[in-house]
Amino acid sequence: MPIIAPSILAADFANLEREVKMINESRADWIHVDVMDGVFVPNISFGIPVIEAIKRHAKKPLDVHLMIVQPERYVEAFHKAGADTLTVHLEASTHLHRTLQQIKAAGMKAGVAINPHTSVSLLKDTIMDIDLVCMMSVNPGFGGQKFIEHTYSKVIELKTLIENQQSKAFIEIDGGVNLQNAKPLIDAGADVLVAGNFVFSSSDPKELIQRLKHV
Numbered sequence: 001m002p003i004i005a006p007s008i009l010a011a012d013f014a015n016l017e018r019e020v021k022m023i024n025e026s027r028a029d030w031i032h033v034d035v036m037d038g039v040f041v042p043n044i045s046f047g048i049p050v051i052e053a054i055k056r057h058a059k060k061p062l063d064v065h066l067m068i069v070q071p072e073r074y075v076e077a078f079h080k081a082g083a084d085t086l087t088v089h090l091e092a093s094t095h096l097h098r099t100l101q102q103i104k105a106a107g108m109k110a111g112v113a114i115n116p117h118t119s120v121s122l123l124k125d126t127i128m129d130i131d132l133v134c135m136m137s138v139n140p141g142f143g144g145q146k147f148i149e150h151t152y153s154k155v156i157e158l159k160t161l162i163e164n165q166q167s168k169a170f171i172e173i174d175g176g177v178n179l180q181n182a183k184p185l186i187d188a189g190a191d192v193l194v195a196g197n198f199v200f201s202s203s204d205p206k207e208l209i210q211r212l213k214h215v
């Protein structure tokens, strides 16, 4: 069964407590938390105080996805705010290997996100140090975008890389996930599905989370 991580970016920010409680009561496994700085991506979402507020109500691990430049500067701050997994973008990390060690030394799981244009082969030398690869299936910056079909072949390629090196990294798919593409993604090798708009635009988000879980 896949790990389901609803993305709080698509939630009603005026009712965050209610939205987090909904996720607590659902079949979701993690809460996906998107941090955008307006530099690495052309959008600004929210930062550390909002994550602290989410953490106060969350009964599930926080899967924090940093879409920021120089993420290494904030590893400890996000740990203190309540991140359980901290994911940095490969494209934003000059010293990725060092940053992964920093994240793990702080007591979190270490994730690496790759943009749609980034080749899976660039993970070859760090895959043993990675707990989670967040494969972007849209260009990061906004929720509600259309899923990029090329993702399937990248998932298959990544699965092969992981198996060849006997890495324990999970494959997470982020962007445009819905009930049509969930099953083929899992069949291709995905372990974690992030879903934002698809879940929160529904009148019954818990039901959709349940359906994604059992797809």
Ligand code: DX5
Pocket (backbone or CB within 6 Å): 007, 009, 010, 032, 034, 065, 138, 139, 140, 141, 142, 143, 144, 145, 174, 175, 176, 177, 194, 195, 196, 197, 198
């Ligand atoms: C995009 C974010 C995603 C986003 C997914 O930059 O990283 O996590 O919230 O939202 P949907 O599922 O609406 O594409």
Ligand code: ZN
Pocket (backbone or CB within 6 Å): 007, 032, 033, 034, 065, 174, 194
């Ligand atoms: Zn994300």
